[in-house]
Amino acid sequence: xxxxxxxxxxTGRSDDVNAGACTPxxxxxxxxxADLHHIAIYLGAGESAEARQSGPHLMVSHVRLRxxxxxxxxxxxxxxxxxxxxxxxxxxxxxxxxxVGATRVYSFPDATSIRGECQKHAETVTADGYxxxxxxxxxxxxxxxxxxxxxxxxxxxxxxxxx
Numbered sequence: 001x002x003x004x005x006x007x008x009x010x011t012g013r014s015d016d017v018n019a020g021a022c023t024p025x026x027x028x029x030x031x032x033x034a035d036l037h038h039i040a041i042y043l044g045a046g047e048s049a050e051a052r053q054s055g056p057h058l059m060v061s062h063v064r065l066r067x068x069x070x071x072x073x074x075x076x077x078x079x080x081x082x083x084x085x086x087x088x089x090x091x092x093x094x095x096x097x098x099x100v101g102a103t104r105v106y107s108f109p110d111a112t113s114i115r116g117e118c119q120k121h122a123e124t125v126t127a128d129g130y131x132x133x134x135x136x137x138x139x140x141x142x143x144x145x146x147x148x149x150x151x152x153x154x155x156x157x158x159x160x161x162x163x
Contacts, residue, residue, distance in 0.1 A: 021072070022042045022063075022072055023042070023044070023074065024042060024043055024044040025041065025042065025074070025075060026041070026042040026072050026073065026074050026075075027039055027040070027041060027042075027072065027073045027074075027075065028040040028041075028042055028048060028063065028069060028071075028072050029069075029070045029071055029072070029073065030064075030068045030069055030070060031068055031070055032068070032070055033070070036070060038050070038052070038068075040063070042063065042072070043060065046062055046063050047060050047061070047062060047063065048060070048061060048062075048063045080115070080140075081115065081117050081139050082115030082116050082117035082138070082139050082140075082159075083115065083116055083156065083157075083158050083159050084113060084114070084115055085113070085114055085115070085116055085136075085150045085151060085152060085156060086111055086112070086113055086114075086150070086151045087108050087111055087112045087114055087145070087149050087150055087151070088111055088149060088150075088151050089108075089111075089127075089149050090108075090109060090110055091107055091108075091109065092107065092108050092145070092149045093105070093106070093107045093145075094106045094107075094108075094138060094141050094143030094144060094145045095143060095144050095145070096143060096144070097122075097144060098120065098122030098123060098135035098144045098146075099122065099123045100123055100125060102144075105141055105142070105143035106141050106143060114138050114140065114141075114145070114150070115138060115139060115140055116136035116137065116138060116150065116156050116159045117136075117137045117138070117139045117159070117162075118136070118137050118159060118160050118161060118162035118163070119134050119135060119136045119137070119147060119155065119156055119159050119160075119161065119162060120134070120135060120161055120162040121133050121134060121135075122134075122135045123135075123146075125146040125148050126148075127148055127149070130148050131148070132146055132147050132148040132154050134146070134147040134154055134155050134156075135147065136150060136156060136159065137162055
């Protein structure tokens with residue numbers, strides 16, 4: 001998948017980790033830099049959800065911040081934006097810019113749900129008897145795709161023009 005900043009490290013040393021710095025959803029890593037052996041999800045109020053070994057059921061327990069707690073990471077996917085559409089085709093590439101010659105970002109192996117944030121006229125693409133010069137920006141992939149590969153009209157309904 002496309003590379004984008006999805007996490008923000010809270011700390012990298014166990015003596016820096018404190019429950020006051022954690023928010024629900026943060027991931028707590030246990031072990032060391034050579035062997036992270038366990039991940040827990042911080043729930044808030046000093047509690048975490050974890051399965052301490054392979055096989056046991058998920059359990060809620062008090063957060064262990066000393067000992068082998070290596071650090072914490074906050075998952076930050078950003079705001080979800082854009083209208084939902086479906087792609088068609090297989091092996092369709094998203095691009096860094098609205099051009100066939102632009103650098104490839106991600107290939108959809110099959111029909112995929114995507115979000116189109118905005119669209120603009122750019123390089124014309126012809127495929128399977130259709131021609132289109134509109135390209136949509138897909139914020140989830142930080143990339144562009146010609147609208148010819150998105151199910152719907154040539155210009156996507158409800159999607160504004162990119163500025």
